[in-house]
Structures are given as C-alpha cells and as structure tokens.
Amino acid sequence: MTRNFILFLTLLFALAACSSQSEEYYEQEKEKGQDSVKVEDDATDLTEDDETNVTDPKDEDETGVTDPTDEDETGVTDPTDDDELEPSGNSFIEEAMKYIDELYKLKIRKDMVYIRTKSETDAKALCKHDLFLLASADMDGCVLASIDASKTTLDDLMKIPEVVDAAYGLENDGGNIRFITNMICMHFKKGQSPESVLAHVGLTEKVEAIELFIPDCDSDTYLVTLNVKLDHILQVCKNLAESGLCYFAVPDFLILMAKLNTYFPDQWGFKNTNQYYPLGAAAGFDIRAELAWAITRGSPTIKVAIIDEGVDLTHPDLQGNLLPGYDSATDTPPGSSNGAASGNDAHGTACAGIVAAINNSIGVVGVAPGCKIIPIRIAYTDPILGYRSDETWMSRGIYEAWFTYGADVISISMGEHPTPPSPPPAIIQLAINNAVRDGRGGKGCVVVAAAGNYNTPNNPSNTSVAYPARYSNVIGVGAMNPCGGRKSPGVCDMESWGSCYGDGLDVVAPGVLIPTTDLQGSAGYNPNERTHPLLGGIMVSNDYVDQDYTVWFTGTSAACPHVAGIAALILSINPNLSWNNVRNMILSDCAKNLTGFSVTETRPNGVWNNQLGHGLVNAYASVLWANVSISGPDTLALYASATYAVNNAISSYTWDWSPNLTMTWNGGTMRTFQANARGPAYIQIKNQQALYSSSGVVFRLDITVV
Numbered sequence: 236m237t238r239n240f241i242l243f244l245t246l247l248f249a250l251a252a253c254s255s256q257s258e259e260y261y262e263q264e265k266e267k268g269q270d271s272v273k274v275e276d277d278a279t280d281l282t283e284d285d286e287t288n289v290t291d292p293k294d295e296d297e298t299g300v301t302d303p304t305d306e307d308e309t310g311v312t313d314p315t316d317d318d319e320l321e322p323s324g325n326s327f328i329e330e331a332m333k334y335i336d337e338l339y340k341l342k343i344r345k346d347m348v349y350i351r352t353k354s355e356t357d358a359k360a361l362c363k364h365d366l367f368l369l370a371s372a373d374m375d376g377c378v379l380a381s382i383d384a385s386k387t388t389l390d391d392l393m394k395i396p397e398v399v400d401a402a403y404g405l406e407n408d409g410g411n412i413r414f415i416t417n418m419i420c421m422h423f424k425k426g427q428s429p430e431s432v433l434a435h436v437g438l439t440e441k442v443e444a445i446e447l448f449i450p451d452c453d454s455d456t457y458l459v460t461l462n463v464k465l466d467h468i469l470q471v472c473k474n475l476a477e478s479g480l481c482y483f484a485v486p487d488f489l490i491l492m493a494k495l496n497t498y499f500p501d502q503w504g505f506k507n508t509n510q511y512y513p514l515g516a517a518a519g520f521d522i523r524a525e526l527a528w529a530i531t532r533g534s535p536t537i538k539v540a541i542i543d544e545g546v547d548l549t550h551p552d553l554q555g556n557l558l559p560g561y562d563s564a565t566d567t568p569p570g571s572s573n574g575a576a577s578g579n580d581a582h583g584t585a586c587a588g589i590v591a592a593i594n595n596s597i598g599v600v601g602v603a604p605g606c607k608i609i610p611i612r613i614a615y616t617d618p619i620l621g622y623r624s625d626e627t628w629m630s631r632g633i634y635e636a637w638f639t640y641g642a643d644v645i646s647i648s649m650g651e652h653p654t655p656p657s658p659p660p661a662i663i664q665l666a667i668n669n670a671v672r673d674g675r676g677g678k679g680c681v682v683v684a685a686a687g688n689y690n691t692p693n694n695p696s697n698t699s700v701a702y703p704a705r706y707s708n709v710i711g712v713g714a715m716n717p718c719g720g721r722k723s724p725g726v727c728d729m730e731s732w733g734s735c736y737g738d739g740l741d742v743v744a745p746g747v748l749i750p751t752t753d754l755q756g757s758a759g760y761n762p763n764e765r766t767h768p769l770l771g772g773i774m775v776s777n778d779y780v781d782q783d784y785t786v787w788f789t790g791t792s793a794a795c796p797h798v799a800g801i802a803a804l805i806l807s808i809n810p811n812l813s814w815n816n817v818r819n820m821i822l823s824d825c826a827k828n829l830t831g832f833s834v835t836e837t838r839p840n841g842v843w844n845n846q847l848g849h850g851l852v853n854a855y856a857s858v859l860w861a862n863v864s865i866s867g868p869d870t871l872a873l874y875a876s877a878t879y880a881v882n883n884a885i886s887s888y889t890w891d892w893s894p895n896l897t898m899t900w901n902g903g904t905m906r907t908f909q910a911n912a913r914g915p916a917y918i919q920i921k922n923q924q925a926l927y928s929s930s931g932v933v934f935r936l937d938i939t940v941v
Contacts, residue, residue: 341413345384346529347404349414349465349489350392352376357397364395368530379414379489381529402465415468417443418487422456424480429457432480438463438471458487496592496600498784503717504745504797505602511717511728511748511774520719520829522744522797524602526855527804532594533605534807539590539644539799540636542629543583545576546610547754550584550783552598553608556591560610561640563631564624574610581759583610585788586648588752589796590803598784599750602800602854606807609640614649624649630666637674643806645670646799647684647709648792650701652735663703671708671814679814681802682706685791686713686740690733692724698735704791705739710802710818713848714746714794717774720830721846722746722791730770734791740848742825746794748774753785760785801854808861816934820860823922823931825850834927841924841931849931859885865918865936871910872941879918879936880905888920889930895940910940 352358358372362380366387370380382392392401404412423432429445444460463471468486475484503510505524509517538558548557560574576583587608591601613632614624629647636642645667667682674680687701704711714734718727721743722734728747748767753759760766761778766787768776778785798821805817812820822840827850835845843849867879881888881904890906892898893916900907908918916938921930 341405344404344406344412345388346381347412347414348380348382348389348392349402349404349416350378350380350398351400351417351465352378352397353399361395361397366391366395377416400465413486413488415465415486416489417463417465417468418458418460419468419472419475419484420456420458420487421475421484422482424482425455427455427480429459432475432478433459435480436471436474436478496595497597497781498599498750498779498786501748501750501786502599504749505600507717517718520715520717520826520851522602522801522851523853523855527801527858530855530858531605531804531807533591533603533800533803534810535605535607537603537606537643537803537806537810538609538641539603539606539646539803540609540611540633540640540642541583541587541590541796542611542613542632542636542645542647543586543649544580544614544616544624545572545574545583545612546587546608547581547584547752547759548573548575548610550588550752550755552592552595552752552783553584553587555593556601556604556606556608557587558607558609558640560612561632561635562612563628563635564612564615572612574612576612576754578616579754579758579763580614580616581754581785582648582792583612584754584759585749585751585785586646586792586796588784589749589788589793590646590800592752598781599752602797603803603807606800606803609636609642611636611640626662630662633663633666633670637670637680642670642680643675643810644799644802645680645682646796647682647703648790648795650684650687650704652687652689652697652699652701664706667703667706667709675810675814678811681710681799681806681814681817682708683710683712683795683799683802685795686711687735688714688732688790688792690724690735692731695724698733698737700735700737700739708814710798710821711739711741711848712791712795712798713740713743713846714789714791715743715829715847715851716747717745718830719828719851725771728767728772728774730767730772730789732770732790734794736846736848740846741822742798742848742850742852743829744794744797744852746791747789748772748786749788749793750779750784750786751788751793753783755783757782760787798852801852801857804854804858805861808858812861819932819934820857821852822849823924823933824853824856824860826853827924827927834929837929839932842927842929860922860933863920863934865920865934867918867936868938869936870939870941871908871916873910873913876907876909878902878905878907881920884920887923888933889923890918891921891932892916892918893938896938913940916940 352361354376355374358376358378361378362370362372367380367382370378372378389401392398402415404414406412433439433442438461441461441463442459443462446458472484472486475481501510504521507518507521562572562574588599589601591603591606591608592599594600594604611632613628633645636645670680670682672679684704686704689697700711703709713736714722716722716727721736724731724733730747734746753761761782766789775786778787801821802817805820806812819840829847829851832844832847832850834842836843840849862883864882865879866882868877871877876899892908895910895912895914895916896908897911898906899909917935918938919932919935922933923930
C-alpha cells in the first residue's frame with residue numbers, strides 16, 4: 236500500500252523488533268508497554284448520536300465491527316479450542332492485547348471514511364462524486380474522504396459501483412484519526428511462519444500478500460494484506476493476538492496526524508469546552524471552526540489584509556503566511572517597511588494570528604491557516620504623544636491593500652466612536668466604498684471591522700457602534716464572552732469593558748481571553764500588559780510562559796479577525812462570490828441560542844437583536860453554503876422572460892424577488908421571471924433558520940432590466 240500517511244503504529248513496532256532479536260527484549264518493555272487509547276469524550280459527532288463509541292465487537296448494529304468467529308465468510312476460527320495453544324503470558328503480548336481492546340473504545344468519526352475500490356482509475360473517478368466534501372485517492376485504489384454524516388452513511392457509499400468496501404475513521408483523544416485498512420502488521424514468535432499462523436486461524440484463503448516489513452532486519456515482522464471486510468479487521472487482529480503464536484497483530488492504520496498547536500486547547504472561540512467558565516454552561520458557544528476545517532482550512536490564493544499597526548514579520552507562527560505589506564504611517568516613501576510592527580506595537584500581530592496563524596506544532600492556529608496575510612501598517616505608538624494614526628493613513632492603507640496588493644478580505648480592528656453623533660470620516664468611507672465596488676476584479680472586497688469597546692461602567696450609555704464598522708457595506712463585529720452573551724462590563728469574565736451595540740452591529744464573535752500571536756521575546760503584550768487582571772478579569776492569573784504568545788488579547792479587536800477568517804474560508808471554496816454574498820452567508824447562518832438573544836426586529840438576513848446582531852458567527856454553516864448560486868442572465872430586456880435555477884443549496888430555502896419581476900413558472904429549483912419595469916432587480920434565496928421561524932438571504936443575484 237502506498238505510504239502517503241504516517242503509519243505511526245507500524246513503525247513503532249517494527250523499530251522495536253529491529254532493536255533486538257531475542258524474546259528477552261519484550262520482557263524489558265514491560266514498564267513501557269503500548270500507549271493505551273482513551274475515549275474521545277468531546278470529539279465532534281455530526282450525527283448527534285450518543286452511542287458513538289466502538290463497544291462490543293459482536294454488536295454489529297452499533298459499531299460496524301463484527302465478530303468474524305460468528306460468520307463463515309471470514310474463515311476466521313477460534314484458536315482457543317486447541318489445548319496446545321496457551322497464551323504465553325509475556326508482558327508485551329498483554330500490552331498488545333490491551334491495545335487491541337482499547338481500539339474498540341475509539342470515537343467513530345462518521346464524517347470521515349476510508350474506501351477501497353478496484354483500481355486507481357476507479358478511486359480517482361470516485362473522488363469526483365458529489366457525496367464527498369473532500370476526497371483524495373492513492374495509487375492502490377483507496378480513497379480518504381469527508382462526508383456530511385447527517386446525509387450520507389456507509390450504506391449509501393456501498394451502493395456506488397466503484398466502492399468495494401468502506402469504513403468510518405476512528406479518532407483518539409489527541410485528535411489523530413485512524414483509518415482501518417485491509418493490512419495488518421504481525422510479529423511472530425521464533426519458529427513460527429506467517430503462513431502457519433494464518434492457516435491456524437483459518438485465513439489462508441483470505442491472504443492477498445505477505446511481505447517482510449524491513450527485509451534488512453531479521454525481525455519476523457510482516458505486513459499481511461487480507462481480503463477481509465474492513466469492519467472485521469479489529470476482530471481478526473484480536474484473534475491472532477489471542478492465538479499466542481505472535482507477539483502482536485495490529486491494524487496497519489492510515490493515520491491523519493493532528494498537528495498540536497500548543498495553545499489550541501485554550502482557543503475557546505474555536506472549540507468551547509468550558510475553558511474559562513467552570514460552572515459548565517458555556518460549552519458549545521464557539522464558531523464551529525473544527526467542522527469548517529473538515530471542509531477547508533483555507534487557500535493560499537486568498538489574501539487577508541490586516542489594517543493595523545503592523546505585524547511581526549519573522550514570527551514563526553506567521554512568517555510562512557505573510558506576504559509583502561505596506562506602511563502608510565511613517566515611511567518615506569510609504570510602503571518600504573513591508574508592514575512591520577515597531578516597538579511594543581503588538582495589536583496587529585495579535586489580529587494576524589487569529590486570522591491565519593499556521594497550523595503546525597507550536598503556538599496557536601488561525602481561523603484560516605491556509606490563507607495569506609497582507610500586513611498594512613496605518614498606526615504606531617509614539618513614545619511621547621501615544622497612539623497615532625490619521626484618516627489619510629487608514630484610507631491609503633485600505634486603497635493599497637486591494638488595489639496594489641490584491642486583498643480579498645480587509646480586516647480593520649480599530650475605529651472612531653461617534654460620540655457625540657457625527658458624520659463618518661468621508662475619506663475612509665470613500666476608500667471602503669472603492670474597495671467594495673472595485674476590489675477583486677469588480678466582485679468586491681469583503682470588509683470587516685470592530686464595533687468598539689466603549690460601553691464601560693463610567694459610560695454605560697456609550698454604546699454606539701464605531702466607524703467604519705457601522706457602514707452598511709462593512710460587516711460590523713461585536714464581542715461575545717465565553718458564557719455565550721454580549722461582552723458586558725463585569726459579566727462572566729468580569730472584565731470591565733463592554734462591546735458596543737445597536738445600529739451597525741451585524742454579528743458577534745469571541746472577544747475575551749483570545750490566545751494569539753504576540754511580538755517575539757519581551758516586547759508586546761506578554762509580559763508587559765496584564766490586560767485581563769487589570770480589567771478586573773478573574774479567569775486567568777498569568778500569561779503564557781512562551782512570550783511569543785498571549786492569552787490576554789481582548790476586545791472587539793479580537794472578535795473582528797474571527798469573522799475575517801471565516802470570510803477567507805468561504806472565498807477559499809468559491810472565489811467567484813461577490814462581497815455581498817459572502818456577507819449574506821455569514822449573517823444568515825449565525826447561531827441564535829445565545830444568552831440574552833431575543834428578536835428586536837427582522838432584517839433581510841433574518842432576525843436581529845440590538846445587542847447581539849444576527850448572532851454568533853458559524854464558520855461551518857457559512858462554508859457549507861459557499862458553492863450555492865443562482866444561474867441565469869443578469870440582464871433582462873423589458874417584458875422579456877428568463878429561467879433561473881438554484882444550484883448546490885444545502886438545505887431548504889425560499890425564493891424572493893424584486894417588485895419589478897413577475898414569476899411566471901415554478902419548477903422547484905427553477906423559476907421563470909418576466910421583467911415588468913426598468914431598473915435594478917434581484918432574485919434571491921433565503922435559508923430557513925431553526926429558531927424564531929425566520930429566514931435570511933443567503934444568496935442574491937442582481938439583475939438589470941433594460
């Protein structure tokens with residue numbers, strides 16, 4: 236079988252076998268043993284089925300792993316009937332048996348499947364099937380794929396002509412996903428041969444191939460390929476181990492190794508397990524990042540501009556995702572610093588980490604770790620005058636981001652509070668209007684901005700959303716606390732600030748205790764600013780030991796890049812979407828089951844709350860909608876008719892259209908419309924939202940009637 240994946244278990248056993256040729260070696264391994272595999276209590280289960288663990292191998296209905304001793308077709312017999320075959324009692328065998336038993340307790344990943352086909356050609360053809368969200372084939376005719384477990388089962392897959400066999404993935408508590416193949420790894424006792432042992436358990440007729448694992452090492456370790464159903468493999472291995480004729484027999488898993496970003500367990504905004512709310516009521520209030528990542532982690536062709544005070548260009552968790560940047564704040568000529576931060580200016584570095592910190596073995600991971608960052612420096616801290624920026628710096632930075640550097644998404648974690656109410660800065664509004672109208676070759680940049688943190692105990696009525704977040708063509712983002720409510724002064728985390736709300740607020744995202752990248756070394760937030768405790772926070776008393784990161788980044792500044800990252804994920808799947816349809820997909824699929832959410836009014840994207848907007852952003856739901864479209868002409872002559880079709884909808888929806896169009900034919904996913912007045916027109920679809928019996932525009936096709 237092609238070695239496209241890290242076969243950790245096979246290598247572990249094989250290397251152990253090569254290091255010694257005697258049975259005494261295994262006695263020395265008594266204290267080491269084999270790492271047991273724990274149950275993944277909080278692994279994602281898309282089926283919402285409580286009975287998700289692999290339990291009794293005889294219970295085929297619950298596990299898909301049967302006992303081949305009960306079925307004639309496997310040819311596996313019970314070796315314990317032979318009085319001459321007593322288990323050796325060797326400690327290594329005991330550990331191997333324990334390991335097999337623990338495999339039955341792994342979490343079934345019903346959204347991940349391993350499929351056998353007859354040939355590489357069949358495997359490649361199968362990858363194009365519309366049942367798969369993602370699929371990859373190898374030269375041996377095998378496919379690894381992700382599926383929507385709420386819609387597709389193994390029975391559905393087995394009906395496809397190219398499929399010979401299929402099995403779900405199994406996940407351990409470290410996040411590694413194992414796929415059972417039709418190969419097993421066996422290490423025999425001296426004097427035994429693969430053929431004799433396999434014959435003893437009735438597998439002779441099921442053997443397809445036997446190969447010495449490492450020919451140059453007389454290890455008696457073999458890879459055996461069997462013509463046995465995948466869901467029988469675990470029981471076959473157990474029977475072989477119980478025979479006493481080999482030291483171990485284990486599945487030769489394909490393993491998708493989880494990359495262990497050190498501080499990912501603290502990133503509650505991606506996976507909320509009550510990290511910062513010990514009363515146990517907050518689990519699940521997150522952006523569903525892990526489900527979205529099963530579909531995409533982002534494309535390197537999608538670029539997010541961080542409009543801020545620069546980024547640490549050599550940070551090891553960012554450097555590989557950084558593109559050349561721009562500096563409109565201090566350089567002569569502007570742009571020569573590539574958007575680097577200076578001094579203790581860590582704000583932009585923190586925002587960049589939330590968007591696209593690299594998925595690796597260190598630090599944190601971003602919402603869209605496969606996308607790229609354009610650092611745009613439009614502010615800095617003056618040692619005498621304090622924080623400095625101006626409207627021309629920001630407007631020039633926005634312009635350069637899309638016009639010169641090709642940004643797809645623009646993230647702005649700063650703004651100007653309208654107190655007292657005042658007209659918006661015209662030059663910044665013009666820059667954003669141009670980006671939305673002309674960016675991305677006319678499809679428009681997606682602009683996301685922070686709502687502001689001005690609602691404090693000293694200013695309880697200071698709630699108005701800041702500019703530019705309050706512009707109608709910008710996604711205005713407020714902050715949610717770890718308890719699932721608006722970030723309010725002294726509530727939940729106890730920090731003394733509040734997220735601004737009201738007109739201009741579109742959505743909320745995690746905004747308190749957000750682990751992210753910091754300036755390297757002693758510069759930046761860590762260890763200089765004890766933000767959380769100084770603001771009255773009670774959840775975390777110390778920042779990270781590794782000063783290249785901080786856990787104390789907070790504010791709507793932290794919430795904004797979460798949404799920018801989701802926009803990047805959507806465009807990674809479908810870069811042809813207009814800015815407004817990316818916005819629709821984000822706003823119309825927000826979670827409403829938040830603390831304090833009630834209906835203030837109904838807007839085009841569904842019900843809206845004064846303090847929480849349309850709700851908590853849902854990365855998974857948004858990326859699922861990314862391929863939806865309405866096909867048909869975008870120009871109609873007066874009184875002419877045309878037929879339009881909805882493509883790739885993921886759930887039920889309703890049609891909606893402008894008053895100057897009349898529907899003349901209803902064909903389910905297709906409708907015919909006649910133009911009855913000149914001017915702008917539209918056809919749009921609305922998804923059905925679970926709560927409040929509402930619907931929101933998820934895709935809109937703009938039409939001109941001439």
